[in-house]
Amino acid sequence: MKLGMIGLGKMGFNLVLNLLSHGHQIVVSDLNLERGEQLAQQGAFPASSVEDLVAKLERPRMVWVMVPAGPVVEGVIDTLAGLLDEGDIIIEGGNSHYKESIARAERLEPLGIHFFDAGTSGGTEGAEFGACFMIGGNREIFTTIEPLFRDLAVDQGYLYAGTNGSGHFLKMIHNGIEYGMMQSIAEGFELLEKSSFDFNYEDVARVWSNGSVIRGWLMELAQSAFSKDPKLSGIKGVMQSSGEGKWTVQTALDLEASTPVIALSLLMRYRSLEENTFHGKVVAALRNEFGGHAVVPDN
């Protein structure tokens, strides 16, 4: 098939390599033109702009958008809305909030443009060699784009999830689960580290990756990380987050769902951004007030 790919970052770039390897024709575009040129050497057709990209496609045009969520993706879709025609298809593969995806689909519908929200998981490696896709949108039109996902995904690694928003909703929940699983694994290794035993963490992650109940890709990644830095001494315990965990907890609040583990995984990330907390100061001050317990001075 022939399609356009807008956004050639870590994920978009690798998806193009993956698509090219399956014989698709890909017109590519990125603000950084070098990225497109690199892909041209692999057989992609570089476009100089979104307009140029659209011009290089045939109707019904198919455009995959793989740019940062928020204003960037909003801008790209606005531009596409002005360039595409009835029957054309947009696949939005970034980490957008599912409510925005629903709104976009509703905005594009009167124009006859079919919108799909495609949550993508599997990391940059997955993007190139086989990832996992959760797609929301019109079920019938989906059959048109299904071959793309069949090629991009690992076996059974794509799902038509339902109406618009369902793809990004599933991806959001996936990330919420991911937060919980990562924190679970991390707490386990913290207990090993604080114990009086002398474990080799790479070995532990390896044995847990082979035959145990908790085996899975995250444990394999832990093995890989420990193989490079046995005690992770070069990495500070600062746990950044990029939004989907927060959205999951916000969604839990809206649904009145009790999700303590996902919520705590997020709150511990926030906690890790600070070395000294105001709540800690308050508790220390209160202990001093009622019991005369010494405080640690802050310099």
Added chain:
Amino acid sequence: MKLGMIGLGKMGFNLVLNLLSHGHQIVVSDLNLERGEQLAQQGAFPASSVEDLVAKLERPRMVWVMVPAGPVVEGVIDTLAGLLDEGDIIIEGGNSHYKESIARAERLEPLGIHFFDAGTSGGTEGAEFGACFMIGGNREIFTTIEPLFRDLAVDQGYLYAGTNGSGHFLKMIHNGIEYGMMQSIAEGFELLEKSSFDFNYEDVARVWSNGSVIRGWLMELAQSAFSKDPKLSGIKGVMQSSGEGKWTVQTALDLEASTPVIALSLLMRYRSLEENTFHGKVVAALRNEFGGHAVVPDN
């Protein structure tokens, strides 16, 4: 009444002042003899040792033990067990684990020594001017010592709680609740601190201490703390703990009781003891592995 007080630390010392102010005769003993001499100036009778203290009392003797929990209190009670006789009374007012109090009562029973476990709350100020006591032991014998508690406690601030161990059990749970309440208050002030408003925390604690649903002594103590250091800038957010919160959570595990807030209050204290965590390193490493997310280097 006449009784002995062993242990003249912050709490024991003030309890003696309180008892003296109510006209009781107190024989006092502490490893630090100066403490006894200070109290002698207030009318107490200093003893040079536990043996001397027991010798200075009349039968049935009453001895209040107010020393650190664990081996110290164990040693004092062992000594007393060898010195006291049938019908004598020991009041153990420290922060012992309730199971130890049950064991002590059982050990002293064949000797005819009546043992009471008295949980004490109210801080050092309360010890002097009126505190809160939760007492476990023999209900009939309790009437003998009840006048002491009537004098030491604020109005209705003492309770015969039940059989041995119930006093220290109640005190333990009290402290568990205290952990949760302190963390709740502290989280509230953290949100104020992180907000874009410019609150005066002493004023806030004052208004919340007057007429609000969350008024209480802890809020008054917060007001006091903020009056001395408006932003608590001199205090580090390190939250120590002295054992009873941990016992409460252990008890919850044994009772299969779901007490997330008390448990989290304790776990956040442990978290505050570290600036950099191993679990944080693991999560950061995993994010780097699957998504290429940058880590913060640790120097």
Added chain:
Amino acid sequence: MKLGMIGLGKMGFNLVLNLLSHGHQIVVSDLNLERGEQLAQQGAFPASSVEDLVAKLERPRMVWVMVPAGPVVEGVIDTLAGLLDEGDIIIEGGNSHYKESIARAERLEPLGIHFFDAGTSGGTEGAEFGACFMIGGNREIFTTIEPLFRDLAVDQGYLYAGTNGSGHFLKMIHNGIEYGMMQSIAEGFELLEKSSFDFNYEDVARVWSNGSVIRGWLMELAQSAFSKDPKLSGIKGVMQSSGEGKWTVQTALDLEASTPVIALSLLMRYRSLEENTFHGKVVAALRNEFGGHAVVPDN
């Protein structure tokens, strides 16, 4: 002073009684005219409508709005915006989200109407006999209305908190703390209930209300509740919530603040709305899958 009170529910009604007892002249209005007539017997001037209420006041008019947050208060303020003039004052005393209060103040400012967001705590009893108020708005204009709060509040029970929104922000955080404190107390009593001791909970709440570190109004309310129903056997463990706890957690997420105890207090409320959970089914099913552990059948 003379002012209008719109909304004569549990809180508004009692605030009027409180104001009347301090010699203020109050024009009252409620959709339920009977409420106004009841207050007329206490000396209030009933108005038949918001328009009538405004007409019965003199410039600069002062109107206190005490109606449910959300669309109701929005409607009342819209109406008032059309009736009031430059220099008039609106005090919004309900449980509105602080961001809405900021928006309302901004909307009324061009009209010259001064808007104050007044968070109110202390329950219905406090409304009548002395409550706690946190007020946001213009600092100079606040001096005009300060005498009202001086009369309505218990000693030092009111605070000019800062610019618009700060009053409702403080009230929101107050409620977040309240959630945490209530859950802490409740978990403590659950541990008593699950223990092998035989405590009288009214007695326990009483002793903890007298001299302990955790004394405060909530503990006194616990005492009152247990005095009516010693084991709370008539009350189901369903913990409703009315929004401010949720807003507090949402705010924590927006501020990237780690507030595990307030968050868990809310999540346990949500948990209590269900007898059977889907997450429980999933865990039970997984245990069955890997270990053959028996599940409890659902009928």
Added chain:
Amino acid sequence: MKLGMIGLGKMGFNLVLNLLSHGHQIVVSDLNLERGEQLAQQGAFPASSVEDLVAKLERPRMVWVMVPAGPVVEGVIDTLAGLLDEGDIIIEGGNSHYKESIARAERLEPLGIHFFDAGTSGGTEGAEFGACFMIGGNREIFTTIEPLFRDLAVDQGYLYAGTNGSGHFLKMIHNGIEYGMMQSIAEGFELLEKSSFDFNYEDVARVWSNGSVIRGWLMELAQSAFSKDPKLSGIKGVMQSSGEGKWTVQTALDLEASTPVIALSLLMRYRSLEENTFHGKVVAALRNEFGGHAVVPDN
């Protein structure tokens, strides 16, 4: 190799099948003699008692104990201590607390009996077709028994973990991680269930099992569970636990390690054992006291 297997429950039985398939000679014993006879048909040598089993082995004897943790395993090891000689080997493969394993090793050492604590993961299926083993004990002697684990485990699925206790410690932590991962997955599906989308959970678990970041055996088991009961309508949300999660949290308390997610996973299991909670009653009663909020009556 020739060895004895004591305990032919779900795990022990399958381990014997696994060992037989690799050509080992296994003497088997169980209180239920039928189990041994079943295995005799597969080539095992049934023993009528532990004494008989020991008699059927040659020195240095190797005995694998696979019986319930606690008093049962204690009894079996006591018996073996009286029957085995210097140089013999005991492998304890159950879910014992690591501190008990350390104690057992110390007790057996003066007798010259080598003790190994072998944590086993992988479920009953893994026991038969390849599981995961974490083994603590003497490193040199371990080489003697290593061929057994090489045969029983999946590739790289066994680890000499360190001194005695380290095997069961690792298994305990593994289970703690497992609790957290299961709760994470379960919360994710609860959010799907409460959403307004109409997901097919088997499909979701399948797509997440293929190429996603959260792929792993637990997700595959979720897929299997949903394939049998699409909404798990036949399973009640009661989450039992068998001890290792509790031990993990107790260990965290002892190590002063902040492990909120593992702790909450356990506490939510306890919460699931009750439909109506006492803490819920207390919160509902308090809300009624201060705000007049209605309670749900308990019948």
